[in-house]
Amino acid sequence: MTQSPAAPKRSSALKQGGSPSLPSPKERRRLREAKSLSQTEVAARVGVTRETVRSWESGRSTPRGRRRDVYAKLLAEIADERAGSGAGSTDRTERAGKRPARRPSWAQNLEPTVDTKEGTTPGRIPVGAAMNGHARPPEPMVRATATSTAAATATRTATAATRAEPAPAATRPAAGSTPAEAFDALCTTCAPGLVRQTYLLTGRRTLAQESVERAFQLAWQRWPEVAVDRDPAGWVRAAAYEYAMSPWHRLRPVHRHPAAPPALAADRAFLKVLLSLPPAQRRTLLLYDGVGLDLPETAAETEASTPAAAGRLLHAREALAEKLPEQAATPEDLHQRLAELSAAEKLQPPNAGRVRTGSEHRTRFWTRAAIAFTALIVGATALTLRSAPTHYEPPQAPGKAISGVPPRMGPGHLTYQDQILHKKLREDLSSGPERLSPLAR
Incomplete structure (x- = not known):
């Protein structure tokens, strides 16, 4: 592998336990085609998408962290198989004194696999305990970023990074385990590192713990969907980040007062500048330089x-390097500061059993509340139907004065003289035909 002149000292770091070196992009594609593997099959083995493998083989990007170890291990196994098949055909010449086929130089730096509780993880155990809560102390881990040229060769410029999320063997549900056991294993493995990441994202300890607990509660409620997901840890991380960065938290009374700053002055200054970045830049910076995701996965x-x-990543790095040149001058310094700041805080990850119990209680509460609300609506509807009238009764129109109508024509009230005359007539014509037909005089 061709290295740039600016990185002669870092080649020794690779041999001493850093990230394994990789062949050129064309050699990666040639080894894959020699094994008759498609990009989809390689992506399934490494745990990435087909577009990521395509970018690795074209030289647009280079794997980092745990995926770099897995990818380099896979290529080394393919190279060993090809070397072994070539050695078998020339067995006699090797017995005669010729040297056997050597392993490629880029494959000699790979370390043996390390057996973990969940299974066998190829390459080195992911480092950066401050970010992922691993039992081992943090140690530097070098990654390489690729720059392709018009020629067939490619140069590598080494930069430091770590993989903050655990290996897929530790995050995916184990075969034969119950849902509760698989969820507890996922929570125990990912929760410590996720709480620290969320604290760097928000700067509030209580909100970080609450966000991670809510994310795992949501994961348990949708466990059939999360269990078959390609990256369960990424599913929970995305849910925790979305909850932590919700703008509605600023309306809560508990967030009216600022959170307690870190104890060290350097940590306070770094956290203040980090929180001054826009949320999108802060999240991109944390995923790329803190968690160790590739650029397509971060996007x-x-x-x-x-x-x-x-x-966003470039703007965030420039802002940090401009305001804190002594702490974030290079990506290595930036990653180291993120790890130190997260490790300095005492954050309690959620308990898996309490998360499952709380999620079940929350689901049971909302289910009962929905049933009670539905019963209330049904009762109110039945009461309305029972007390409603069975026929329509038009309302009485209110009376009002009408102007412009002529007065009513007809006999009016009798005067006093008319009343005397009326009385006299009734008394005189009390009987006889004259009462009916008066005689003319």
Whole structure:
């Protein structure tokens, strides 16, 4: 593998336990085609998407962290198989004194697999305990970023990074385990690191713990969906980040007062500058330089295009390097400061059993509340139907004065003289035909 002149000292770091070196992009594609593997099959083995493998083989990007170890291990196994098949055909010549086929130089730096409780993880155990809560202390881990040229060769510029999320063997549900056991294993493995990441994202300890607990409660409620997900840890991380960065938290009374700052002055200054970044840049910076995701995966998790994610990352790095040149001058310094700041805080991860119990209680409460509300609506509807009238009764129109109508024509009230005359007539014509037909005089 061709290295740039600016990185002669870092080649020794690779041999001493850093990230394993990789062949050139064309050699990666040649080894895959020699094994008759498709990009989809390689992506399934490494735990990435087909587009990521395509970018690795074209030289647009380079794997980092745990995926770099897995990818390098896979390529080394393919190279060993090809070397072994070539050695079998020339067995006699090797017995005669010729040297056997050597392993490629890029494959000699790989370390043996390390057996963990969940299974066998190829390559080195992911480092950066301050970010992922691993039992081992943090140690530097070198990654390489690729820059392709018009020629067939490619140069590598080494930069430091770690993989903050655990290996897929530790996060995916084990075969034959119950849902509760698989969920407890996922929570125990990912919760410590996720709480620290969320604290760097928000700067509030209580909100970080609450966000992670809510994310795992949501994961348990949708466990059939999360259990078959390609990256359960990424599913929970995205849910925790979305809850932690919700703008509605600023309306809560508990957030009216600022959170307690870190104890060290350098940590306070770094956290203040980090929280001053826009939320999108802060999240991209944490996923790329803190968690160790590739640029396409960072863009996918932040729901942005790859150029947009790259622009956010560059702007965030420039802002940190401008305000804190002594702490974030290089990506190595930036990652180290993120790890130190997260490790300095005492954050309690949620308990898996309490998360499952709380999620079940919450689901049971809302189910009962929905049933009670439905019963209330049904009762109110039945009472309305029972007391409603069976026929329509038109309302009485209110009376009002009408102007412009002529007065009513007809006999009016009798005067006093008319009343005397009326009385006299009634007394005189009390009987006889004259009462009916008066005689003319």
